[in-house]
Amino acid sequence: MSDHLLIKRMAIMGVGLIGGSLALALKEAGAVGEVIGCGRGKPNLEKAVELGIIDRYTRDPREAVADADLIFLATPVKTLGAVVEQCLPAIKAGAIITDGGSVKAEVVRHIEPLLPDVIHFVPGHPIAGTEQSGAEAAFAGLYRGKRCILTPTAKTDPQALALIEQMWQLAGSIVVKMPMDKHDRILAAISHLPHMVAYSLVNAVGSYDHYEENILEYSAGGFRDFTRIASSDPTMWRDIAETNREALLEMMEQFEVFFAELKADVAAGDGDKLFEFFLRSKQMRDAIL
Ligand SMILES: NC(=O)c1ccc[n+]([C@@H]2O[C@H](COP(=O)([O-])OP(=O)(O)OC[C@H]3O[C@@H](n4cnc5c(N)ncnc54)[C@H](O)[C@@H]3O)[C@@H](O)[C@H]2O)c1
Numbered sequence: 367m368s369d370h371l372l373i374k375r376m377a378i379m380g381v382g383l384i385g386g387s388l389a390l391a392l393k394e395a396g397a398v399g400e401v402i403g404c405g406r407g408k409p410n411l412e413k414a415v416e417l418g419i420i421d422r423y424t425r426d427p428r429e430a431v432a433d434a435d436l437i438f439l440a441t442p443v444k445t446l447g448a449v450v451e452q453c454l455p456a457i458k459a460g461a462i463i464t465d466g467g468s469v470k471a472e473v474v475r476h477i478e479p480l481l482p483d484v485i486h487f488v489p490g491h492p493i494a495g496t497e498q499s500g501a502e503a504a505f506a507g508l509y510r511g512k513r514c515i516l517t518p519t520a521k522t523d524p525q526a527l528a529l530i531e532q533m534w535q536l537a538g539s540i541v542v543k544m545p546m547d548k549h550d551r552i553l554a555a556i557s558h559l560p561h562m563v564a565y566s567l568v569n570a571v572g573s574y575d576h577y578e579e580n581i582l583e584y585s586a587g588g589f590r591d592f593t594r595i596a597s598s599d600p601t602m603w604r605d606i607a608e609t610n611r612e613a614l615l616e617m618m619e620q621f622e623v624f625f626a627e628l629k630a631d632v633a634a635g636d637g638d639k640l641f642e643f644f645l646r647s648k649q650m651r652d653a654i655l
């Protein structure tokens with residue numbers, strides 16, 4: 367094995383879209399030696415070996431992390447702390463744990479107090495994904511050109527942070543650092559709220575039972591584009607909604623204000639106000655996307 371590898375041995379805890387894609391990207395970049403996958407479902411882990419995502423697997427978390435230089439946590443947000451608790455006794459001194467969880471403050475509050483000084487934790491979150499889950503959904507280019515946010519704390523080891531920054535850069539990401547609370551508020555706005563709206567929209571329209579036929583079958587581009595993310599994994603989104611509760615509620619309330627304004631303009635048949643509302647939105651979106 368080459369001495370120039372960034373990571374000699376890496377354990378991926380949860381070999382799905384996020385963990386699998388990181389393994390593939392780092393393999394493609396020649397940045398990692400051996401990749402060990404750990405999860406609960408044998409068929410998914412076997413598929414991951416077949417697809418060349420991981421070199422071998424175990425369902426025993428301690429066996430997975432034994433002698434790993436880097437441990438990547440890629441299970442649903444509410445399980446991340448428990449995964450660390452399970453494997454902690456087998457983690458070697460000097461190892462780095464990092465994660466890809468969509469919420470940061472609650473994860474950091476759970477994991478940091480568990481760790482001795484010789485085991486480092488760098489909280490992270492790649493802002494890239496799809497509505498698909500599992501090893502089969504993973505692909506090497508997922509992170510290319512996408513931001514990855516790292517949320518170091520006062521306890522974060524600078525050398526471990528530098529290594530994780532380099533790792534994401536090798537996977538193709540643009541690394542940004544910010545405090546975890548800022549991360550959680552920004553993500554509530556640009557990711558968590560849109561998912562809540564998409565899930566609500568599908569439920570609302572799908573429950574409309576005025577006609578015998580299923581009206582969703584008539585859906586064309588607009589509905590499909592808007593609701594792609596409502597096909598995302600319910601476990602993942604339950605965990606996000608539970609762990610980023612305050613920031614998400616703040617954004618849901620903000621959304622309600624604007625939706626109420628729109629509803630009032632529709633009710634009043636106020637064309638000027640409706641035009642102004644749509645134009646303001648179009649200009650903001652066109653400017654960034
Ligand atoms: N999907 C996205 O778009 C996206 C984007 C960025 C970050 N994330 C975050 O990344 C993490 C993983 O998401 P994903 O999309 O890769 O999900 P996924 O469902 O594709 O993969 C998660 C894997 O973890 C396994 N798993 C679940 N609980 C486990 C446990 N307790 N122990 C071991 N394995 C367990 C599952 O069986 C699955 O194989 C989540 O924390 C999510 O919030 C997701």
Ligand SMILES: O=C(O)C(=O)C[C@]1(C(=O)O)C=C[C@@H](O)C=C1
Pocket residue numbers: 467468492493494495496497556557558595598
């Ligand atoms: O593109 C998608 O399907 C996503 O939902 C990806 C997405 C998002 O942009 O909201 C979802 C959750 C994350 O934690 C990061 C990215």
